[in-house]
Amino acid sequence: MDDLFLLLLSTLDSTLRVSAPLVLCAMAGIFSERSGIIDISLEGKLLAAAFAAAAVAAVSGSAFVGLGAAIVTSVLMALLHGFACITHRGNQVVSGLAINILASGLTVTLGGAWFHKGGQTPTLSGDARFSPISLPGSDFLAEIPFLGTIYVELISGHNLLVYIAFLAVPITWWVLYKTRFGLRLRAVGENPQAVDTAGISVTFLRYRSVIIAGILCGIAGAYLSTGQNAAFGKEMSAGQGYIALAAMIFGKWKPVPGLLACMLFGFLDAMAVRLQGVALPGIGEIPVQFMQALPYVLTVILLAGFIGKAIAPKAIGRPYVKER
Amino acid sequence: MSVERIKTQGSEAVGGQSAPPPAIELKAISKSFGPVKANQNVDLKVLPGTIHGIIGENGAGKSTLMSILYGFYEADSGEILINGQKKKIHSSRDAISFGIGMVHQHFMLVETFTVLENVMLGAEGAPLLNKSSQSARKELLKLSKEYSLAVDPDAMTGDLPVGLQQRVEILKALYRGAEILILDEPTGVLTPQETDQLFKILDILRSRGVSIILITHKLQEIMAITDRVSVMRAGTMVSERETSETSKNELAELMVGRKVLLEVDKTDANPGEILLEAKNLSYKEDGVTKLDNVSLTLRAGEIVGIAGVSGNGQTELLAALSGICPLQSGSIDIGSTQITPKNHKNPKEFRELSVGHVPEDRHRMGMVTAFTAQETAIMGFHEDPAYNGKILMNNKAVQEHCTRLMQDYDVRPEDPKLKSANFSGGNQQKLVLAREMDRRPEVLLVGQPTRGVDIGAIEFIHKNLIAMRDAGSAILVVSVELEEIMSLSDRILVMFEGRIVGEVSGKEADARQLGLLMGNAGTQSTGSEQQNNNNTTHSEEIPA
Numbered sequence: 001m002d003d004l005f006l007l008l009l010s011t012l013d014s015t016l017r018v019s020a021p022l023v024l025c026a027m028a029g030i031f032s033e034r035s036g037i038i039d040i041s042l043e044g045k046l047l048a049a050a051f052a053a054a055a056v057a058a059v060s061g062s063a064f065v066g067l068g069a070a071i072v073t074s075v076l077m078a079l080l081h082g083f084a085c086i087t088h089r090g091n092q093v094v095s096g097l098a099i100n101i102l103a104s105g106l107t108v109t110l111g112g113a114w115f116h117k118g119g120q121t122p123t124l125s126g127d128a129r130f131s132p133i134s135l136p137g138s139d140f141l142a143e144i145p146f147l148g149t150i151y152v153e154l155i156s157g158h159n160l161l162v163y164i165a166f167l168a169v170p171i172t173w174w175v176l177y178k179t180r181f182g183l184r185l186r187a188v189g190e191n192p193q194a195v196d197t198a199g200i201s202v203t204f205l206r207y208r209s210v211i212i213a214g215i216l217c218g219i220a221g222a223y224l225s226t227g228q229n230a231a232f233g234k235e236m237s238a239g240q241g242y243i244a245l246a247a248m249i250f251g252k253w254k255p256v257p258g259l260l261a262c263m264l265f266g267f268l269d270a271m272a273v274r275l276q277g278v279a280l281p282g283i284g285e286i287p288v289q290f291m292q293a294l295p296y297v298l299t300v301i302l303l304a305g306f307i308g309k310a311i312a313p314k315a316i317g318r319p320y321v322k323e324r
Numbered sequence: 325m326s327v328e329r330i331k332t333q334g335s336e337a338v339g340g341q342s343a344p345p346p347a348i349e350l351k352a353i354s355k356s357f358g359p360v361k362a363n364q365n366v367d368l369k370v371l372p373g374t375i376h377g378i379i380g381e382n383g384a385g386k387s388t389l390m391s392i393l394y395g396f397y398e399a400d401s402g403e404i405l406i407n408g409q410k411k412k413i414h415s416s417r418d419a420i421s422f423g424i425g426m427v428h429q430h431f432m433l434v435e436t437f438t439v440l441e442n443v444m445l446g447a448e449g450a451p452l453l454n455k456s457s458q459s460a461r462k463e464l465l466k467l468s469k470e471y472s473l474a475v476d477p478d479a480m481t482g483d484l485p486v487g488l489q490q491r492v493e494i495l496k497a498l499y500r501g502a503e504i505l506i507l508d509e510p511t512g513v514l515t516p517q518e519t520d521q522l523f524k525i526l527d528i529l530r531s532r533g534v535s536i537i538l539i540t541h542k543l544q545e546i547m548a549i550t551d552r553v554s555v556m557r558a559g560t561m562v563s564e565r566e567t568s569e570t571s572k573n574e575l576a577e578l579m580v581g582r583k584v585l586l587e588v589d590k591t592d593a594n595p596g597e598i599l600l601e602a603k604n605l606s607y608k609e610d611g612v613t614k615l616d617n618v619s620l621t622l623r624a625g626e627i628v629g630i631a632g633v634s635g636n637g638q639t640e641l642l643a644a645l646s647g648i649c650p651l652q653s654g655s656i657d658i659g660s661t662q663i664t665p666k667n668h669k670n671p672k673e674f675r676e677l678s679v680g681h682v683p684e685d686r687h688r689m690g691m692v693t694a695f696t697a698q699e700t701a702i703m704g705f706h707e708d709p710a711y712n713g714k715i716l717m718n719n720k721a722v723q724e725h726c727t728r729l730m731q732d733y734d735v736r737p738e739d740p741k742l743k744s745a746n747f748s749g750g751n752q753q754k755l756v757l758a759r760e761m762d763r764r765p766e767v768l769l770v771g772q773p774t775r776g777v778d779i780g781a782i783e784f785i786h787k788n789l790i791a792m793r794d795a796g797s798a799i800l801v802v803s804v805e806l807e808e809i810m811s812l813s814d815r816i817l818v819m820f821e822g823r824i825v826g827e828v829s830g831k832e833a834d835a836r837q838l839g840l841l842m843g844n845a846g847t848q849s850t851g852s853e854q855q856n857n858n859n860t861t862h863s864e865e866i867p868a
Binding site for chain 2: 177178179180181182183184186187190191193194195196197198199200314322
């Protein structure tokens, strides 16, 4: 019984680790898409930021400088997306895809040129990484059965960026629903003309939204290469940006359902690792590829029928042209 | 300029006798979009506390002028004076700060927001919503009461009927402190009762000193509510009149630049045999009943009009009668053919049964805007051997056919190779009508015959429909323009929530009675009572 409890805890623990970047990217997607800009470039921003964080952390020896570099890189890519989609009213999906391809090629090329390790960055250690934090009270709370164990095993012992990821959800919710900026952001994704005729600049509002998305993706990228792992590896984002996008749609463009969707996908991923090579009674060994494919299969199935219509912000994907 | 201004202000201060400066004064406003001169040297004076009408055909430049005033566009040249002061309006934000509010033809509302959120948007005050929404709620309730504009602040905007949505737009403007209110074609989407209600509201606003600019192409609205009226034609202001000193006929003439026939000239119908009979048609879409047991007959030589506020099943009725939507229950008899849910016919087969269809939305269903006029002119009949060789299309025949249609139906410019999108709304509509009418169908279904069409073309279209009736066709006209229904139809059926709720003979119909039927108020109760009842359902939150 105890063993099972600990096994569950450790699975949930890795769920948190795996879903942290998804959560950050999903919140980034919410900011961008709620303002009417399709953000398929979550993936590219994540990858570029991961590379920037690892590269700069390796050179500077500081994880925080790496984080800063990741955010700057990701925001620059977000601005590029904004320049194409908002200023020049380009196709948002095409622009997003271009950014993803750009990030994929650029990270490997620059990594190869700078570090000569075939696209890898040097392995990070010490201050160049975000290491786990023991939350206060872990020592004596560990004595308390059950709750104490949950606290120590599940809540405590993650790195700073995981906590930031989960804090991003209530903050996103608060910004969207409780601030003037959030009200306008939601409005511009539904009816940009209403915002324009109310005397608010649609362009500036949308730029701010994509910049916030850039910041969040930057943090997620830094987490990948300097928190969860200790170096940047070629294509290390491995479609997590897309998974986050799916989770966001699955969560109907809302922060809390989006979080839950990310955690579901994270949980499936954690299970996939746990079940690797384990023979289940009556079923036998489940091929790991099956478990890895599960989040994607689930997305398609759930989107196809089980969660009802996912109603996107009305003006999403449509460049705002001031015409009647 | 500045000297002049100081002088006028000075003389006011001393004399106190001279009239206050106009709330709005536009001087020599010009605006071009590329080669198109939308406004040329337009002057306009709106006196404070009056309702000033601006009337003109589609494309006369009314909306452009108002967009300039509201800061949506900037004028190429000219001056704007507000309360006698020269102002530069670069954006809507400027316009709002000068006390100008605008109710757009297509509402600028976020449908997924509550009324309160919509009213606040852009005028929230503090960066955090908590406090500002409380004070906004108070202010909103105060305004609601002061101007008799009852609406529930917590209602979801998209769920409200259009009349109330429009009220939210007016409240939005008042909340921003508007003293000058521009209304762009405000009655297009309203029932006659809602229109009456709107005019009452405008009257109250005027009595509180709000200056109102009313843009419309409906003459009777100008006559009913305005104090003064300006007429625009082809980007210029052609004249200005005291409303009390002009008439519908004079205004119509000024608008079009020639004499027009306002009343449709027609003889009594002489209905013959039944050409189409629909029995008990019902239709559901996503579980929502769109048609509810509709039965109707169309006889040779008569025009049957379907009146109703849009969205009450007219679209589905046309779709069923033209074969676009397969029947779910009921039957349609056309000649000796019976169409039932089991014996479905597609639109092409309906056409072969001599049913012509002019769709409500010509851009979506009547034509492909990227096609040339000659392609549009044969759409649906493109398999006719007359237009086809063995393998290739016979373009020469297609072009000749289109040229003839254009001559017969006065489609301008007479160029079969021109892209359909490049014709004006009226000429597009004439081309679609020509295509359907030229085949002399026994039954013709016409949706919104004159939507977005100017007066000259309306006259032409109406004449042709009546000529076709007299030649023995049965015609079904669906229109949201009550006047059109009344002047064209020999019989009028009124639709409400998918049902036919009343039938009136065309001769005896009056707008008020039809309006009551359209709002399903029946004939027994009076309009104002019913209207009030409707309002109270949305005003529970408002303290009396």
